[in-house]
Amino acid sequence: xxxxxLSPVKESSPRHNIHESFGxxxxxxxxxxxxxxxVIIIAMMLFIILGNIVLNGVGVxxxxxxxxxxxxxxxxxxxxxxxxxxxxxxxxxxxAVVPVGVLTAIYLHEYTSPHxxxxxLIRMAINNLAGVPSIVFGLFGLGFFxxxxxxxxxxxxxxxxxPVWGQPAIIWASLTLSVLTLPxxxxxxxxxxxxxxxxxxxxxxxxxxxxLQTIIKVVIPNSLPGILTGAILAISRGAGEVAxxxxxxxxxxxxxxxxKLNDQFMELGxxxxxxxxxxxxxxxxxxxLYGTVLVLLLLTFMLNFSAIIIRSKMRSKNAH
Amino acid sequence: xxxxxxxxxxIKTEVPYLNEPSANSSAGQxxxxxxxxxxxxxxxxxxxxxxxxxxxxxxxxxxxKKVFALIGPSGCGKSTFLRTLNRMNDTIPGTSLKGSxxxxxxxxxxxxxxxxxxxxxVGMVFQKSNPFPKSIFENVAYGLRVxxxxxxxxxxxxxxxxxxxxxxxxxxxxxxDHSAYALSGGQxxxxxIARALAVQPEILLMDxxxxxxxxxxxxxxxxxxxxLKKNHTIVIVTHNMQQAARVSDVTAFFYEGYMIExxxxxxxxxxxxxxxxxxxxxxxxx
Numbered sequence: 001x002x003x004x005x006l007s008p009v010k011e012s013s014p015r016h017n018i019h020e021s022f023g024x025x026x027x028x029x030x031x032x033x034x035x036x037x038x039v040i041i042i043a044m045m046l047f048i049i050l051g052n053i054v055l056n057g058v059g060v061x062x063x064x065x066x067x068x069x070x071x072x073x074x075x076x077x078x079x080x081x082x083x084x085x086x087x088x089x090x091x092x093x094x095x096a097v098v099p100v101g102v103l104t105a106i107y108l109h110e111y112t113s114p115h116x117x118x119x120x121l122i123r124m125a126i127n128n129l130a131g132v133p134s135i136v137f138g139l140f141g142l143g144f145f146x147x148x149x150x151x152x153x154x155x156x157x158x159x160x161x162x163p164v165w166g167q168p169a170i171i172w173a174s175l176t177l178s179v180l181t182l183p184x185x186x187x188x189x190x191x192x193x194x195x196x197x198x199x200x201x202x203x204x205x206x207x208x209x210x211x212l213q214t215i216i217k218v219v220i221p222n223s224l225p226g227i228l229t230g231a232i233l234a235i236s237r238g239a240g241e242v243a244x245x246x247x248x249x250x251x252x253x254x255x256x257x258x259x260k261l262n263d264q265f266m267e268l269g270x271x272x273x274x275x276x277x278x279x280x281x282x283x284x285x286x287x288x289l290y291g292t293v294l295v296l297l298l299l300t301f302m303l304n305f306s307a308i309i310i311r312s313k314m315r316s317k318n319a320h
Numbered sequence: 321x322x323x324x325x326x327x328x329x330x331i332k333t334e335v336p337y338l339n340e341p342s343a344n345s346s347a348g349q350x351x352x353x354x355x356x357x358x359x360x361x362x363x364x365x366x367x368x369x370x371x372x373x374x375x376x377x378x379x380x381x382x383x384x385k386k387v388f389a390l391i392g393p394s395g396c397g398k399s400t401f402l403r404t405l406n407r408m409n410d411t412i413p414g415t416s417l418k419g420s421x422x423x424x425x426x427x428x429x430x431x432x433x434x435x436x437x438x439x440x441x442v443g444m445v446f447q448k449s450n451p452f453p454k455s456i457f458e459n460v461a462y463g464l465r466v467x468x469x470x471x472x473x474x475x476x477x478x479x480x481x482x483x484x485x486x487x488x489x490x491x492x493x494x495x496x497d498h499s500a501y502a503l504s505g506g507q508x509x510x511x512x513i514a515r516a517l518a519v520q521p522e523i524l525l526m527d528x529x530x531x532x533x534x535x536x537x538x539x540x541x542x543x544x545x546x547x548l549k550k551n552h553t554i555v556i557v558t559h560n561m562q563q564a565a566r567v568s569d570v571t572a573f574f575y576e577g578y579m580i581e582x583x584x585x586x587x588x589x590x591x592x593x594x595x596x597x598x599x600x601x602x603x604x605x606x
Contacts, residue, residue, distance in 0.1 A: 113413050199450035203512070206408060207463035208440035208519060217466065222453060 053293050060291030070253065074275055075284040079292050084257050085170070085250075085265035086239060086299060092174035092261075093181065093238050098231050100178070101185025102220075108186070109193040110215060130183035134243040141176030141248040142168075164262060171261040173249030180244055181234035188233060192226020193219065225311045232307040239300045242269040252278070268296040359384040359523060359553045360405065361422045367400055370414030374400050376577045378419070382523075382570075387545060387554045389568035389585065391561060393600070396574040398557045402525050405555060406442040407435050423523070440467060443521030447528040449508035451500035451515070456492050459500045459511055463519035478518055486514035487544055506537025513544060517552075524548065526556040530563065542567050561601055565589050573597045 064078055071077030104122075112119040151166035158164045196219055204214040220227075242250075250270040258265040272292050279285040360382035367375035375397045382388045390398040403409045404421060407428065421428050428438055440463070451459050460479040469475060479496075483489040488510045492503070500511055509529060516524060526545070530538040545554060545567045558564050564571050565585060572582030573596070581594045592598045599605055 197450070199446060199448055200452060202408065202411070202446065203450045203452065203515070204462070204466070205411060205436075206406060206439055206444040206446075207466060207515065208436045209462075209466035210436050213466045217462070218452060 050297075053290060053297065056287070057290035057292075057294030060287045061294060065288075065291055066295070069255070070288075074253075074279055074288065075281060076288075079268070079271060079288070079295060081254060081257055082266040082268045082271040082292070083295065083299065086268045086296070088258060089170060089174050089177065089245070089249075089265060089267055090235055090239050090303065092170065093177040094231055094235060096175055097178035097181050097185050097234055098227070101182050101230060101234075102189050102227055104182075105186045105189035105193060106215060106219070109190050110211070110219065126183050126186055129179075130187075134180060134241050137176055137180045137244040138247045140179070141172055141244060145172040145175050146248060167262070168247065168249040168251075168264055169262040170249050170258050170265045173245040173265070173267075176244045176248045177238045177241060178234075180241065181238050184233045184237060185227075185230040188230030189223065189227050192223035192229070195226070196222050225315045228307055228311040228314070232304050232311075235303050235307065236300055239296070239303065240269060242267075242273050245270060246273075268292060268299065272296065357383045359423065360555075361420075361425075363420045363422075365401070365404065365419035365421065366417065367397070367404060367409070368416045369400075369412070374577055375404075378579050380572060380579060380582055382553060382555060384553050385549055385551070386569040387549050387556060387567050389564040389571045390555065390557045390574060391559075391564050391571060391600070392574035393605070394559075395576075397577045398572075398574045399527055401574065402527055402555060402557050403444075405523070405525055406439050406444055408439075408444065410435060440519045441521055442523045442525060443516035443519065444525045445509070445513050445516050445527065445529045447531055449505060449512050449532070451503075451508050451511055454500065455497045456500050456503070456511060457496040459515050460518050463515060467519060482514045482518045485517060485547075486510050487540065487547075488514055504537075506533050506540060509533060509537070509541060510544065513541070517548075521552065523553045523555065526554065528557050528559055531559055538563070561589070573600060575600070 066078060066083065067080050068078035069081050070079065104126075108119060108122060146166060146168060149165075150163075150169075150172060154161075154164055154166040200218055200222070201214055204218045205211070209217065245267060249264055250267045251264040252274055254264060254266050272289060275285045275289045275292065276282075358381045362381070363379050365375055365378040366373060378401060390402060392398050400409065404417065405423075405428075409415050409417075417429065420430070422431075423438075423442070426432065432438055452462060454462070457479055460482055461475050464475050464478060480489065480493075483492060488507065491507060492498075492511075495502070500508060503511060509532075513524075513529070530541045533541065542563065545556065548554060549569075556564075556568065568585045570582060571585040571588045573580045573588065573592075573594075575596055580596050581588065581592065583593075588597065589601055592601060
């Protein structure tokens with residue numbers, strides 16, 4: 001109903017606005033200086049941290065370091081099992097968290113009215129979930145996934161064996177991480193759903209598409225870049241967390257790689273923690289520690305980067 | 321400002337279309353011969369946005385294979401009325417409706433369960449061209465696909481035919497796989513018309529289809545409307561009274577949720593019966 005209309009121009013006084021901006025102008029320099037200082041401090045921090053790690057770590061990294069297991073009680077050898085474990089953990093987590101998060105966001109955005117009690121309750125729960133300290137997620141994973149779900153499966157199906165699922169394992173660690181990263185995926189997806197113009201959804205409905213068809217054929221394809229953003233953020237967050245996996249599946253040292261979902265695994269973040277705190281000779285493990293930190297950073301960066309590339313490819317394919 | 325009742329009375333007594341036999345048709349009454357020409361019959365339609373009334377007692381008939389124009393100032397309810405005809409208002413939470421709308425003698429609110437099949441019969445073109453972020457081909461094919469057509473050759477045929485019907489084929493035939501966003505504004509709008517036509521609707525609703533377009537593109541859309549009315553009943557909302565005069569057979573004037581009068585376009589623009597209508601079409605307000 002918006003059309004060009006000749007309505008009398010309101011005599012809103014332009015003079016008044018000029019006076020206002022005079023008042024603002026004089027105080028512009030201090031905020032600019034403050035904000036610039038803040039930026040410089042942050043940039044310096046980042047530079048110091050990264051510089052320290054890169055300088056000390058880059059000499060350690062070679063093919064052997066990346067492809068061999070630790071030796072001599074962590075004082076030698078490589079970190080391959082930890083790299084493998086981290087990638088496997090994050091992939092499993094993504095497989096679990098993205099569908100649940102996306103479906104939740106679609107439910108919240110497409111199927112409920114934003115002001116209903118239920119919606120507000122769910123939103124509140126999601127926000128609170130995002131604020132829970134990660135160690136609590138670790139304890140939750142231990143209690144719920146291992147103690148309740150895992151033990152439950154064991155008593156039902158493996159009554160005469162030792163613990164099969166009721167023990168720390170990569171599946172439980174990744175599920176715990178996916179609970180931790182769920183809010184990130186939900187929020188990012190909702191953000192993406194919000195950007196889809198109503199007109200496009202209307203066009204689909206007006207062509208006789210059902211709501212479900214509209215969601216599958218129009219809403220989801222167009223919010224894929226946003227969904228991927230959510231996945232990226234979840235991966236970054238998940239790959240760096242140690243506390244949630246400490247009790248739920250990460251191992252101090254394993255002579256083999258995880259083969260099954262109920263195997264334990266080594267993980268870079270946990271490996272760093274172990275080497276920094278549990279090693280008998282801190283000085284001897286220090287170079288390896290730096291190398292491991294650098295690898296973890298690079299790995300997270302690479303995961304992020306590949307997701308960003310996929311996202312931008314999708315954007316250019318979808319839009320213009 | 322006359323009251324609700326006065327206007328209803330005025331409509332019932334003075335508008336000739338309503339006094340035809342179809343005016344008292346009921347759902348049970350057989351005989352399409354009576355209603356042959358009346359594609360859409362609206363009676364006593366009230367419409368509410370979360371309790372706030374937007375339409376008051378609208379009663380009118382829309383004749384088959386004619387162009388029916390809705391004019392009136394912003395906020396007068398003409399778009400709301402248009403969107404009741406394919407139940408697009410259903411997508412807005414908190415809306416409700418009283419009265420009846422019958423298409424081919426079937427009440428589209430009480431008589432049908434499947435809204436999506438109604439919308440394949442009553443197509444819609446929006447004010448702002450809103451192609452999907454897909455290729456030109458996929459835009460036109462969309463309606464076919466969601467309605468369960470999988471035969472690739474059939475889809476390709478219908479897409480070509482529809483684009484030809486929308487006078488767009490010559491301009492896009494070499495770039496069907498290009499993004500629809502690469503087209504100009506006028507082409508995009510004709511693509512949206514083609515997209516709506518692909519599912520072969522009987523009625524086409526157009527909500528200010530040319531309001532965002534330049535005069536040349538507007539002329540093309542108007543030519544298209546003249547062509548389309550051979551096979552379709554068209555209901556068009558327009559801000560542009562010259563456009564209403566050029567393309568429509570019947571015009572209805574809406575004001576503040578009431579339909580003030582409606583009738584033969586030429587007559588309405590030359591000899592309106594109501595003062596309000598005259599004031600509006602002569603540009604005294606709006």
